[in-house]
Amino acid sequence: MISAKPAFIAALLGIIALSVLLLFKGREPNKTSSDELILHCAAGLRLPVSEIAENYEKEFGITVRPHFAGSGELASQLELAGGDLYLPADVSYIKSSREKGLVQEAIPATYLTAGLVVAKGNPKNITTIADLAQKDVRTSLANPSAAIGKFTKKVLVGTGQWDAIEANATVFKFTVNDVAQDVSTGAADAAIVWDAVAGLFENLDFVHLPEFDQRRKTATIGVLKRSPHPTMALKFARYLTSSDRGLQSFEKHGFEVVAGDPWDLHPEIKFFSGSMLRPAIEQQLRRFEEREGVRVLSEYEGCGTLVSMMNAGATPDAYFSCDLQFLDLVQDRFEKGTVVAKNDMVLVVKKGNPKQLAGLKDLLRTGLKVGLAHPQKSALGKLSNDLLHKQGLYEKLHATGNVEILASKGDELANQMQLGALDAAIIYRSNVLSSEQILEQCEIVEFKQNAYATQPLAVHRETPHKQLLRRLEQFLTGTEGKAQFLKYGFQWELAP
Numbered sequence: 001m002i003s004a005k006p007a008f009i010a011a012l013l014g015i016i017a018l019s020v021l022l023l024f025k026g027r028e029p030n031k032t033s034s035d036e037l038i039l040h041c042a043a044g045l046r047l048p049v050s051e052i053a054e055n056y057e058k059e060f061g062i063t064v065r066p067h068f069a070g071s072g073e074l075a076s077q078l079e080l081a082g083g084d085l086y087l088p089a090d091v092s093y094i095k096s097s098r099e100k101g102l103v104q105e106a107i108p109a110t111y112l113t114a115g116l117v118v119a120k121g122n123p124k125n126i127t128t129i130a131d132l133a134q135k136d137v138r139t140s141l142a143n144p145s146a147a148i149g150k151f152t153k154k155v156l157v158g159t160g161q162w163d164a165i166e167a168n169a170t171v172f173k174f175t176v177n178d179v180a181q182d183v184s185t186g187a188a189d190a191a192i193v194w195d196a197v198a199g200l201f202e203n204l205d206f207v208h209l210p211e212f213d214q215r216r217k218t219a220t221i222g223v224l225k226r227s228p229h230p231t232m233a234l235k236f237a238r239y240l241t242s243s244d245r246g247l248q249s250f251e252k253h254g255f256e257v258v259a260g261d262p263w264d265l266h267p268e269i270k271f272f273s274g275s276m277l278r279p280a281i282e283q284q285l286r287r288f289e290e291r292e293g294v295r296v297l298s299e300y301e302g303c304g305t306l307v308s309m310m311n312a313g314a315t316p317d318a319y320f321s322c323d324l325q326f327l328d329l330v331q332d333r334f335e336k337g338t339v340v341a342k343n344d345m346v347l348v349v350k351k352g353n354p355k356q357l358a359g360l361k362d363l364l365r366t367g368l369k370v371g372l373a374h375p376q377k378s379a380l381g382k383l384s385n386d387l388l389h390k391q392g393l394y395e396k397l398h399a400t401g402n403v404e405i406l407a408s409k410g411d412e413l414a415n416q417m418q419l420g421a422l423d424a425a426i427i428y429r430s431n432v433l434s435s436e437q438i439l440e441q442c443e444i445v446e447f448k449q450n451a452y453a454t455q456p457l458a459v460h461r462e463t464p465h466k467q468l469l470r471r472l473e474q475f476l477t478g479t480e481g482k483a484q485f486l487k488y489g490f491q492w493e494l495a496p
Helices: 008-024 042-059 071-080 091-099 130-133 147-159 162-168 176-186 228-239 247-251 275-292 302-312 324-328 360-364 379-390 394-400 410-418 429-433 436-441 464-479 479-487
Strands: 037-043 063-069 085-088 103-112 114-121 139-142 169-175 190-194 204-207 217-224 269-274 296-302 318-320 338-350 370-373 403-407 424-428 442-445 452-459
Touching: 037 042, 037 071, 037 228, 042 063, 042 103, 042 176, 042 247, 063 071, 063 269, 071 085, 071 091, 071 147, 071 424, 085 091, 085 228, 091 103, 091 217, 091 360, 103 228, 103 247, 103 464, 114 147, 114 176, 130 162, 139 147, 139 162, 147 162, 147 176, 147 190, 162 169, 169 176, 169 464, 176 190, 176 204, 204 275, 217 228, 228 247, 228 275, 269 275, 269 302, 269 464, 275 296, 275 410, 275 429, 275 464, 275 479, 296 302, 302 324, 302 379, 318 464, 324 379, 324 452, 338 379, 338 410, 338 429, 338 464, 360 394, 370 410, 379 394, 379 424, 379 452, 394 403, 410 424, 410 429, 410 436, 424 429, 429 436, 436 442, 452 464, 464 479
Parallel strands: 037 063, 037 085, 139 169, 139 190, 269 296, 269 318, 370 403, 370 424
Antiparallel strands: 085 217, 103 217, 114 190, 114 204, 318 452, 338 424, 338 442, 338 452
């Protein structure tokens, strides 16, 4: 047995260490085996998507590996194949994959219109769907596992022409590219393909058909729920659907694109919200930031204050109002709001209700300290005033001198109740349920009157981040977001 000397071993280890150092020298620090995304993509989108993936790797050093096939074939493999992203040629595949719990976020990319593709000059004068049933017309159709095949069958079954055309078809292929290729090589006289795919072949003409023109489809990219790199995947999805990055490649290859957001590596959005919504949405906003790799600059105030800020020049990308009345005041700047929830107004009193207050009329008793919200600074104040006027109590209550404070928002009244500075206050149910301390020291007296605020969420008409904000709305109102609202006493109003 040969015994190695310590000096020799040390020298050998030094050579190995130097070799490893030289091997990795010059490599990008973030370029590891984990910096790779798997994209399942419809075959008809091959050219622009391959180009986008190449550009993305050059810009960020992250490899995107597209796997091209028919949309339906890809959908059937998602559960087993795994991966990060799914880009079918029709949003219906995204919807069905969401229902199966496979897809989380989704962003539209490009429109696709189906029609006939024929040889240049259309030598057989094929101009209608009915022509495909003629015996002298060789037709290549896509298998219904492809988006174009599924759509073709659905439309032609609806028009009563499917059986005749299916019987006359020469061949069925698995992708839209394959059927277009059949016509290009002369193996078929006609096929039904997407308009953008037809444009890839110089020796083909595209014939528009009324049966398809008004039923265009939207190719939409989805992030898979089981993606091991959700933030990376969302970043690429944003890149692919951005107006000045990925969508330019789609346009270059003849696709009609959606109105995408401009590319921003780390977008910032300004989010105005009534303070009463804060307990229900704050945690979800932070989770959205982390998942999307964006920053949400939140401003929580009474809605009257927020409207004043907007009238003074502030321009939030989105506004979550405490009540419809306070969205109406700035509606001209926002798209139509989505009503998400409603929140009851309640009377809150000290634990045990020592003053035995049973309703609004009891607030007129001598010597009480009552808290109300300011009618100009908050929706709560405006709605409280409206309620008191309706009950004929507004002037009487203020004449008693019992109104101790006019707070700018409901949580300030909750704090005053918690400190014992008030005997009663009119606040939102969520103001009570969001604080363990106030629950320990106070209790709710229900109104006999039906009094509540309705909360709409609206996107600014001029925001550059409309797609991002649509995803934020979905994030706030999804299953987990809804649970947060219900936890704090809101009633769910959003239609399924």
